[in-house]
Amino acid sequence: MLRIGNASGFYGDRFAAFREMLTGGPLDVLTGDYLAELTMLILARDRLKDPRLGYAKTFLGQLEECLGLAVDRGVRIVVNAGGLNPGRLAEAIGELADKQGIAVRVGHVVGDDLLPRAEEFGLPGGLLAANAYLGAWGIAECLRGGAEIVVTGRVTDAALVAGPAAAHFGWGPGDLDALAGAVVAGHVLECGAQATGGNYAFFREHDVTRPGFPIVELHADGSSVITKHPGTGGAVTTETVTAQLLYETGGSRYAGPDVTARLDTVRLTQDGPDRVRIDGVHGEAPPPALKVGLNRIGGWRNEVVFVLTGLDIEAKAALVRTQLAAALDPAPAEVRWTLARTDHGDAATEETASALLRLAVKDPDQKVVGRAVGTAAVELGLASYPGFHLSALPGPGTPYGVFEAAYVEARAVGHTAVLPDGATVAIPAPDITRELVPAEQPPLPEPLTPGPTRRVPLGLVAGARSGDKGGDANLGVWARTEDGWRWLAHTLTAELLRELLPETAGLAVSRQLLPQLRAVNFTLTGLLGQGVAAQERFDPQAKALGEWLRARHLDIPEVLL
Structure with a gap:
């Protein structure tokens, strides 16, 4: 059995979770997921300011607190905190270890960065980041090469679990069912406390004041048990696990670079308090193409919120819209109004008597969005509806990002493991692939007998x-x-x-x-x-x-x- 914990579901998650997971009970591997579509844009803007940045800086702070603890306890660490610069993060970890007098072997995974190939995606000058979603085998090679810490760039979230499992159990690319089981377990772990009662629909049934982070006990056949450290908050039930399994998935074929996991084969069983068994997962060959996340700046946006209080809410909103339509010259490329009727009749407080009218604008020119909101809206201050005020003074506008997905042949991506001794191992693309097509819908169950x-x-x-x-x-x-x-x-x-x-x-x-x-x-x-x-x-x-x-x-x- 391999016991893998998670200590981060996003860049900005609970800082103390690393220490909590290392001290709360036994672990073999501790993972952290720091990357999301928005995070890659944030890291890209960091890298523009300083080419040595582009990684999740909070991870380095967590490691500064916990490196000695992890080494003493023999817990390996696998994180995607490398973001756009995993090589530099690996160097920074080495510098930190030297400063603390701790000997630690660090490996990292590269090859996901496709920004030099921006022309292939039709955006030669506008891209900030272009990253292929790599799989588990680079992580596995680093661990087999003796790494105690592995940092990656953009890998699939589930690869953080599937990589250590493949290295520990000796799986190969043909062990599709086992890999699929690990991918499903990785998907449950990747968002941290969402598997243990965080953001859970029936939260009132459990104490989720401070939910613990999830752990998976993985077995050689790919089956697993989801649990958490004893005494931590939250709960692990078939429903908390179901909620996370459904999160950000689509059809029953859940495709990744190493395997396509069939979500319609997942079987969940309550295996005791805070223990849910996952088994029966079937795996198919992965698709031949890798997903690539493309991040670029789309232009400038700005917004202002008008507070409408008391009577005649709809008429007040209509007046503002008419006044602004006349004042916006030139008009921004995109203008969007939304009215949130948060007001209540005969309200006991001014706030509960008020509705919110939001104006959001976008344009390629910062001056246009600044004028639309920062000037035109403010100039109405003494010339509009009764009770005119804004929720906050608008600013000059901010850049906004755009995320798009593209696909490239896996064979055209140089997935590489950099071992602790500096040696590199090229990770081959899968020999056997399967085009991703929607699965057939299963038959409907028998309908419920009609009644009141x-x-x-x-x-x-x-x-x-x-x-x-x-x-x-x-x-x-x-x-x-x-x-x-x-x-x-x-x-x-x-x-x-x-x-x-x-x-x-x-x-x-x-x-x-x-x-x-x-x-x-x-x-x-x-x-x-x-x-x-x-x-x-x-x-x-x-x-x-x-x-x-x-x-x-x-x-x-x-x-x-």
């Missing part, structure tokens, strides 16, 4: 979790019981989803049934526009989309309530 219904929120009988994939949103919904699944599978169609979430009415919506998880998983194409960095939506990463859905009312069978 009550109009109540969906969230009384179903959980949900949602997130972003570039400009698309993912929304997974699961039923709490078998009868609930029989109702949910027949009721929550793509058509009904569009009715319940009117923002999605004009979008392509795909639905995937996952019977073993009692879940339906939706992909909402284009909901997030150009992605989180472009800030095109009130909830730009669709984090609360699932909670909005759970708050919508449906006619739900009373037998489920």
Whole structure:
């Protein structure tokens, strides 16, 4: 058995988690996931200021506290904190170790950086970062080469678990089921406390004041148990694990560089308090192409929020819009208004009597967005609706980023492991691949026998979790019981989803049934526009989309309530 813990789900996660995981109980490997689509843009801007940057600096601070502890306990560390500069982070770790008088062997993985090939993507001058999503084998080679710490750039999040597992159990590229099991376990771990009750739909059922971080006990056949250190907060249940399995996935084929894991084969079993067994995972050959994340600056954005208080909210909003339309000359390339009716009638406080009218603008020219918001909006201060004020004074505008995905042949990417002694090992692309096509939908379960219904929120009988994939949103919904699944599978169609979430009415919506998880998983194409960095939506990463859905009312069978 290999015991792997996680201490970071994003750049900015709980700093103390590294020490907590190292001192809370036995571990063989400690991982940390620091990279997301937005993080790569942040790191790219760091690198523009200083070519020696481009990595997650907080990891180095965590290691400064915990390096001796990890070495003393024999815990290997595998992180993607290298970001855009894994080689420099590896050097910085060596310098830190020398300063502390600790001997430690550091390996790193390179080859994901495709920025020198920007012309291939049709953006020769505009890209800030272009990174292929590498797999697990570079990590495995570093560990086999004696590394106690491995830092990578852009690898798939699950590779942080699959790499150590492959090295420990001696797996090869043909061990697809075992690799798929490790990928599924890695996906559960990658977002940290989201697997242990963080951001969980039924959070009131557990003490999630300070949830612990997850651990996976992996076995040679790829089966595993998800757990956490004893005495830590939160909970590990089949539902907390289901919620994370559905997060930011689409169809039942979950593709990666090393294996395509079939999510429709995942079997979850409660194996005791805070222990969930995962087994039955089937793996298929990976696709021949690697995903590449492209990050660029899209232009300039600015926004201002008008506070509308008391009576005539709609008329006040209309007046401001008319006044600004006349004043915006030249008009920004994109102008978006949203009115949030946060006001209440006969309110006891001014704040609860107020609504928020948000104006967001975008343009290639910073002066245009600065004039639209910083000048035109402010000039209305004594010449608009009664009670005029803003939530904050606007600034001159800020640059916004755009994330796009491209694909390149895996054979055209130089995935390389740099061992602790400086030797390099080229990682070959898979010999056997399989084009990624959607899996067939499984048959629907038997429908629930009709009976009396009550109009109540969906969230009384179903959980949900949602997130972003570039400009698309993912929304997974699961039923709490078998009868609930029989109702949910027949009721929550793509058509009904569009009715319940009117923002999605004009979008392509795909639905995937996952019977073993009692879940339906939706992909909402284009909901997030150009992605989180472009800030095109009130909830730009669709984090609360699932909670909005759970708050919508449906006619739900009373037998489920």
